[in-house]
Amino acid sequence: MVKVSFNAALAQKDVKKDFETLIPAENRDTEAALVVRQRSRAWCWCVCLGIALFLSGVVVAGAYLYRYYVVEQDNEVFICGVNYHENDYMITEEEEMMEEQSFRQRLLQERIQVLVPDQVEIIHVPVPDFEDGDPADIVHDFQRRLTAYLDLSLDKCYVIPLNTSVVMPPTDLLDLLINVKAGTYLPQSYLVHEEMVVTERLENIENLGAFIYTLCRGKDTYKLQRRDRILGMQKREALTCHKIRHFENTFVVETLICEP
Structure with missing residues (x-):
């Protein structure tokens, strides 16, 4: 009697491959595009937030410089x-150039x-x-x-x-x-x-x-x-x-x- 056994890891791998083969190619491309789009949107939000923080810093720094360099100069x-x-x-x-002046x-x-x-x-x-x-x-x-x-x-x-x-x-x-x-x-x-x-x-x-x-x-x-x-x-x-x-x-x- 011959006993046949299967490797569990190999079996899971084959099942996974079989499952992937069941997904149409169009669906796989759509999911990949969705992941890329979400990453792009998150990166765009990060860039916008960074620009907003930079501009607010410029405004605050400009107000500081105006207060302490322009206004203070006016109030010198x-x-x-x-x-x-x-x-x-x-x-x-x-008369001012005369050596002897009678004016004090x-x-x-x-x-x-x-x-x-x-x-x-x-x-x-x-x-x-x-x-x-x-x-x-x-x-x-x-x-x-x-x-x-x-x-x-x-x-x-x-x-x-x-x-x-x-x-x-x-x-x-x-x-x-x-x-x-x-x-x-x-x-x-x-x-x-x-x-x-x-x-x-x-x-x-x-x-x-x-x-x-x-x-x-x-x-x-x-x-x-x-x-x-x-x-x-x-x-x-x-x-x-x-x-x-x-x-x-x-x-x-x-x-x-x-x-x-």
């Missing part, structure tokens, strides 16, 4: 000094910050070298059309309509400061006077704008008016006055603030 703080003559008229170039020169230093997007100029005047001037913080708000002086010696705040004939607009002032810093332009050294008088105390300063409110918050705040516009007021009247010398133009301004 300038520390400036200007020599000027005590006499309140312009000195010619020939003084140096005025201040720190200026120009906020072009907000249309605001912030000026800090330190304690001057001369005796008859007060240190001060000044805000020129071109949107509100107001100027505020904080006399640091008196700890009082004074508000008056902005004088655009004396104060340069922020863009022009920034250009001037950049040129002065580069040494391509030097301010003219003469002095302009303006005289103010306190007219009333301001109880509500919240409507004066955020910058002036920040400057004058918690301080006694008063409204000013130019003295030449007050009817019936004579210059010989006895007033208590304080000087603040500053510059936000091509000349130095002496602001005299007087209280009855």
